Amino acid sequence: KTKKSKASQAASTAAAPETPKLDKGELKAAIVRHLHCTLGTDENKANNHAWWKATCAAIQELVLEGLRKTQKSHYFNDTRAVHYFSAEFLMGRLLSNNMHNLNLFETANDALTELGISLTDVLEEEPDMALGNGGLGRLAACFIDSLATMEMPAIGYGIHYEHGLFRQEIKNGAQIERPDSWRDYGNPWEICRPESIQEVSLYGYVETKYGDNGRIQKEWHPGSIVKGVPWDIPVVGYGGKTVNVLRLWQSQSSGYFNWDVFNAGGYVDAQVENVQAETISKVLYPNDETEAGKELRLIQQYFFCACSLKDIIRRYKRAHGDDWSRFTDQVVIQLNDTHPAIAIPELMRILVDRAELDWDKAWQICTKTFAYTNHTLLPEALEKWPARMLEKILPRHLEIIYEINHRFMAEVEKKWPGDNAIKSKLSIIEESSEKMVRMGNLSVIGSFRVNGVAEIHSMLVKKNLFPEFDQLWPEKLTNVTNGITPRRWLKACNPALSALIDKKIGDQWPLNLSQLTELAVYADNKTFQKQFMKVKQDNKVALAQTIKELTGLTVNTDAIFDIQIKRLHEYKRQHLNLLHILALYRRLLENPSYDMHPRVFIFGAKAAPGYTLAKDIIFAINKVAEKINNDPRVNTKLQVVFLPNYRVSLAEKMIPAADVSEQISTAGKEASGTGNMKLALNGAVTVGTLDGANIEIAEEVGDDNIFIFGLTVDEVAELKRKGYSPDDYYYKNAEIKAILDWLETDYFTPGKPGALASVKHSLLSGGDPYLCLADFDSYSAAQEQVDAAYRDKTRWAKMAIMNTAMMGKFTSDRSIKDYVDRVWNLTACIVEN
Ligand code: NBY
Numbered sequence: 001k002t003k004k005s006k007a008s009q010a011a012s013t014a015a016a017p018e019t020p021k022l023d024k025g026e027l028k029a030a031i032v033r034h035l036h037c038t039l040g041t042d043e044n045k046a047n048n049h050a051w052w053k054a055t056c057a058a059i060q061e062l063v064l065e066g067l068r069k070t071q072k073s074h075y076f077n078d079t080r081a082v083h084y085f086s087a088e089f090l091m092g093r094l095l096s097n098n099m100h101n102l103n104l105f106e107t108a109n110d111a112l113t114e115l116g117i118s119l120t121d122v123l124e125e126e127p128d129m130a131l132g133n134g135g136l137g138r139l140a141a142c143f144i145d146s147l148a149t150m151e152m153p154a155i156g157y158g159i160h161y162e163h164g165l166f167r168q169e170i171k172n173g174a175q176i177e178r179p180d181s182w183r184d185y186g187n188p189w190e191i192c193r194p195e196s197i198q199e200v201s202l203y204g205y206v207e208t209k210y211g212d213n214g215r216i217q218k219e220w221h222p223g224s225i226v227k228g229v230p231w232d233i234p235v236v237g238y239g240g241k242t243v244n245v246l247r248l249w250q251s252q253s254s255g256y257f258n259w260d261v262f263n264a265g266g267y268v269d270a271q272v273e274n275v276q277a278e279t280i281s282k283v284l285y286p287n288d289e290t291e292a293g294k295e296l297r298l299i300q301q302y303f304f305c306a307c308s309l310k311d312i313i314r315r316y317k318r319a320h321g322d323d324w325s326r327f328t329d330q331v332v333i334q335l336n337d338t339h340p341a342i343a344i345p346e347l348m349r350i351l352v353d354r355a356e357l358d359w360d361k362a363w364q365i366c367t368k369t370f371a372y373t374n375h376t377l378l379p380e381a382l383e384k385w386p387a388r389m390l391e392k393i394l395p396r397h398l399e400i401i402y403e404i405n406h407r408f409m410a411e412v413e414k415k416w417p418g419d420n421a422i423k424s425k426l427s428i429i430e431e432s433s434e435k436m437v438r439m440g441n442l443s444v445i446g447s448f449r450v451n452g453v454a455e456i457h458s459m460l461v462k463k464n465l466f467p468e469f470d471q472l473w474p475e476k477l478t479n480v481t482n483g484i485t486p487r488r489w490l491k492a493c494n495p496a497l498s499a500l501i502d503k504k505i506g507d508q509w510p511l512n513l514s515q516l517t518e519l520a521v522y523a524d525n526k527t528f529q530k531q532f533m534k535v536k537q538d539n540k541v542a543l544a545q546t547i548k549e550l551t552g553l554t555v556n557t558d559a560i561f562d563i564q565i566k567r568l569h570e571y572k573r574q575h576l577n578l579l580h581i582l583a584l585y586r587r588l589l590e591n592p593s594y595d596m597h598p599r600v601f602i603f604g605a606k607a608a609p610g611y612t613l614a615k616d617i618i619f620a621i622n623k624v625a626e627k628i629n630n631d632p633r634v635n636t637k638l639q640v641v642f643l644p645n646y647r648v649s650l651a652e653k654m655i656p657a658a659d660v661s662e663q664i665s666t667a668g669k670e671a672s673g674t675g676n677m678k679l680a681l682n683g684a685v686t687v688g689t690l691d692g693a694n695i696e697i698a699e700e701v702g703d704d705n706i707f708i709f710g711l712t713v714d715e716v717a718e719l720k721r722k723g724y725s726p727d728d729y730y731y732k733n734a735e736i737k738a739i740l741d742w743l744e745t746d747y748f749t750p751g752k753p754g755a756l757a758s759v760k761h762s763l764l765s766g767g768d769p770y771l772c773l774a775d776f777d778s779y780s781a782a783q784e785q786v787d788a789a790y791r792d793k794t795r796w797a798k799m800a801i802m803n804t805a806m807m808g809k810f811t812s813d814r815s816i817k818d819y820v821d822r823v824w825n826l827t828a829c830i831v832e833n
Contacts, residue, residue: 127183249281359403409423500532589633627747
């Protein structure tokens, strides 16, 4: 089914972490100094929060030294740099990561211990920096870690949201959203840079003028102007040499056209303008995989793109003046999905209207500057903006988009003369009842390279999403399989396993993850198996403690820890997992001696606040969990946990404790997945479909070390073509019927029959768009294999070890190397110490 491929080697340019820059005594002194001089408190009064801030401040001193040296090196070498444009950066916590990357974790632990303080408790004080929804935002965070580690000149550009992704509470089984306030008591890492404030225009109208050479000149007269205030977060590479920055823009009122109101005595009215301007960076839209179509969202996108481009051009001009000829040698911009696609017409506007370059020259620069990453094929996630909305907010940009499209349509006409069907498909403008601007088409047309995020996804991007673009420009579409940083996702989050690996193969694997293959020779070694599984067991005990604290439930740590953690979405099929749990529950009730190894099913997932069915599935999981966990007939064998407020810092506690990793999306729907990589790296065995990066994980670990089930992409297409009817499965499979009917009773919601019915109906009258029922039997059979494999302790230990050993390909260092080779054409810049 799967073939074995050799993991591409990520030859890291970075060297081993050096001896720490501070010893224990010096770090201790620095922490205490900050307690006194930065926080104005002392050792006796300080609580953990104060200790956290003082420790951050002590570490930040070293970080900033690295930042200065890096910026100096980049400046003097006039380096080409990648500018990673992303509406989301899901950074999580920074203290532990920065300490690890500076090789100061042990030192800090010892220093704080001597001060009578627990580092673990101090780390828990840090709020997650949750400026992202899920995979796409976390990928950006892993990528900037790898870029710094590999000493690549790079800058991340995004939005300084006041509120990141909402905090999830579970009340009576249902999700409640609460605002996230990650900066409430100050963020010790960020540095405000008022000297680099930019101004951004919005609204207004376009004036057409005739220049002296008869040239038509366009002038945009904006209706309002907002300020972008940059906040820099230093990004420390592993080894601490290169420190890049993540620059996030906060919106602020510019005071533009407030003055009349103000002078007329309208002090309070003038504040309305301020509030509107400041709304732009207020809150992260909490949708993944759906496009909201909201005006404020478009303004957010333009706001951060316009600020970032001005920043880039200011820096370029400092070195090269008005000579644009070297711009594309110095600057490459990566668009993280289409959210920053408006940067394409914005750069055209700057070049044509401001720099007065002719269109062809400007377009040549543009199409050598941008590259675009596609993260989804789901139609509801592909961004489209009403032309009328663009016209109102960005009138000049709409004109430029029309011009780009006009010229592109001429190219299409040359390639496919008279073919109007192809033209309407490739056009940036969708001529529906309401004219729409397709940001995906704009991104492909305006970029020199377009990539998908796993082999199968990139193949589908070529074959199904953009086949004509692929014919037109055969070199443009490519693949870069996603990756994860092994520093955060193994070294920092799983210290016991890291120490065991260090002992076996040395400590260079965080920089060259393919070295983990050296563990494979120990996969059959009884002693190593014992050590490996002891680490897993200890991690399970630690997670059980967290579960107890968060939910009150005591879980059986001898059970299989079966974990599904990701955003809640129908295509990810948490409800397929739930159907299987219900099947086990029924089997146990019908046959009390039903033979299964005890299992704890653990979920973590946030639903978009407006996604009703996703919230219903969360409610169903919680209600089923409540029933099962309180049913003494089954709860020694079966338990279900829903951990509230899934986020990066919770993932770091869950992943090291997983035995089984659930990666069960409908084939063709999950572009890549990255949680699948994190779990396998920590020795969890995947139960998964042949979807996204699961396919490449299977190639690496081999068929014996993964449980693949379900329809393939081709089989899904074939079934849909023939006409899929969930009723066929419902009526022919007694177990499926019984489970679905069960959901409609009041068994799980006493006194409230039908409270879980929406889940059933989505799978029957709703048409089961993601084929849960079609894949159910295959899934259930795979789970029986999991059960059998786990009971064979030696076999399982070997599988777990092989998963860790074979994950080398999935380091984000390898992804970055692929981007460098296939897209960015960058060279590392060695920072002098
Ligand atoms: O990007 C995810 C993919 O689903 C996953 O398979 C892949 O591994 C990961 C990294 O490549 N996509 C994702 O996370 N998308 C979003 O978070 C997202 C957020 C906002 C919007 C759309 C998608 N939006 O339109 O607002």
